[in-house]
Amino acid sequence: MNPDDRYRRAAAAGGVGVWDWNLATGEIYVDPILKELLGYQDHEIRNHLDDWGRLVHPDDAAAVFEQAQAHIRGEAPSYEIEHRMLHRDGSVRWFLARGSVSRDEQGAAVSMAGTDTDITGRKRSDAALRQAEELNRSIVDSTGDCMKILDLEGRLLYMNAVGLRMLELADFSGLLNRSMAEFFDGEARRAAEDALAVARRGGSGRFQYLMRTMSGVAKWWDAVVTPITDASGTVVQLLVISRDITERRRDEAFRAGQHQVLEMIAAGRSLLDVLDSLVHLVENQADGMLCTVLLLDEDGVSVRHGAAPSLPDYVKGISGLSIGPRAGSCGTAMYRGTRVIVADILTDPLWEDYREAALRFGLRACWSTPIFSPKRKVLGSLAMYYRQPREPRDEELRLIETAADIARIAIEQQRAYLELDAHRRELAHLSRVAMLGELSGALAHELSQPLTAVLSNAQAARHMLDRQPLDVELLRDTLDDIIRNDKRAGAVIDRLRALLRKDDIALQPVDLNDVAREVVDLAYGELASRRVTVKSTLPSAMPPVLGDRVQLQQVVLNLVLNACDAMNGNHATDRHLALSTMASEGFVELVVADRGPGIPDGQLERVFEPFVTFREEGLGLGLAISRSIVTAHGGSIRAENNADGGATFRCLLPVAQVEQALPSRVNA
């Protein structure tokens, strides 16, 4: 191939062509390749600046001319410029023009020659790239999420406008090149670094974190980290898209907290504890918000403290005050029976008499809703306070109503509990009185012994005083006996009083063996008169149960008397009652077995129902009450028929644990 051809082929492949411009004449040799690139044949464009020059894009013509002149004048070291040329079909092509001037001996410019290179392709991809960048930028800025670009070490390179706004920053220059992991510690930092590591390896990492805005507001974020790769697939940067999940977290926290409060109610925790937890739950839903619950007294007029862990002194100050048409937000709400919204305590007429107190604690806004019983009786109020004057948003009103609802449930539950409590104690008292009737004979007998001793001793002493000489020793002994028996009578009366006592006795560790022995003692009269023989099997070292001694006595007495009654029809020699105790795995079992007719088939459970009796006398309450007492002690009682005749009652009671949390009383 001749050098010309070689050159021609290379030039064509590179889109390069030469030109040579005679500055004096304006003639310009233009390589046919260049004309071809613009869609023209060689002869269609005259080799003169007039023709060739017309193909320069009008917008670039001035610059091209200027650049050439600058070089010709000697101001620019060379001629180099990218400019557009017009293709025959009207489209635009980009040329890179390069050239240098030739001078004569005087230094005057004579001609300029150089090359033009078609760089249309490159220009197009540049343009496309810029367009893509523009598009990306507008996406990044218009998304609702915070976007950050990090380098491979996790240092911040860019944060979008949304991110800046969310964190209340003017720009990210202060954060530039700071490692993102720097902003977290502990668990969150580990999670962040793990996520970045995953993204570095080409995967998608995720973590959640807490970050405060410039003004200190806590926000929760969910971040996804993905790799940014170059054309060859190498990870060069990391993209972090963070979504604000504060709202969602709050909602979840609220739901969980609500669940917890409801569980507290179901578990029978005290009302004040429950209301306290409720208030904390509500306050956690918004920064700077304070919450109180007030209770309305039975008199329907006075206000009482319900819960105010954040405003204890403020609420203490208003306790005892009356509700009314202008009694602050809560007092008015309870009076009217409707929600009362006060945006600014400073100016609202409802707060005229209470303004000072509220302002002293910095309270400005107060929104209160009454708490109603199912029968629309006002039980109290729930209020939200803020330290700036403001109106509530819809979701805040919804929160108040939800919280008031929970407060209602808690208050109603406590009422029901107290009522139930009162009923139970009444019933327990009645049962004691009833049992007392059964015991009266036994007690009378018990009392008659020491009283006999007292009277007989006293009369003996009278006789002794008639004798001469006086036996002072004997007299002294006699008096001693009188005193002792008087005290013995007193002890019986004490036992009587204990049985009659209406209020609840404190819990104590009780030895069931002692209880069994006492009951046999107490019922001796009954047992003897009915010729019932008792066989007691009470092993020593029985672990104590935690309970109310008198109530447990009641249960055992009931079982023993029932057994006696059951054997009324038996022959006198066949009235055997077996009373035994036994310890087994955390429980103590007390068993009373008789040799009566047993319990009719299928009635083994029914026998514990109130007013169910298979005897002629009695109300049929004894076993129902016994079961109630035993259950309240955490135990169980059941009946079974003996293979050899008669019935057996088994009573299981839990052994007292040393660390057991004591309720204040046992209500049965």
Added chain:
Amino acid sequence: MIPMTLAIVDDDDDVRRALSRLLRSMGHEVRVFASAEAFHADTVVADCVIVDVRLPGQNGLELREHLLSRIVPTPVVLITGDGDRLAVDTPRAVDTPLVTKPFDDAVLAAAIASAISLARPRGELHEP
């Protein structure tokens, strides 16, 4: 009153002590027993036996039966701590004096006299 030999059968310690002290102070000789069985084990014959209805083992009513059905019936006074109806299951039940605790010494004395005259209608002893 003529001094007699009296027996007391009562399982309550305090009652036994007081009652024996009282009867001694009235001039009688007294023997005390905590149960019917203990009484049976003794050989002394009493002029009158004062028996509590409720006793461990053989009860007062049965002891009374035993005493009254001897060839020479022994007078019995029943004492009781409760006012409950006694099982009227034997003849002579109606006749036995029953004294309710606590009792006045004069009431007890009258009961003893009554028991003696019931058991020994031929009146071998003077009225106390």
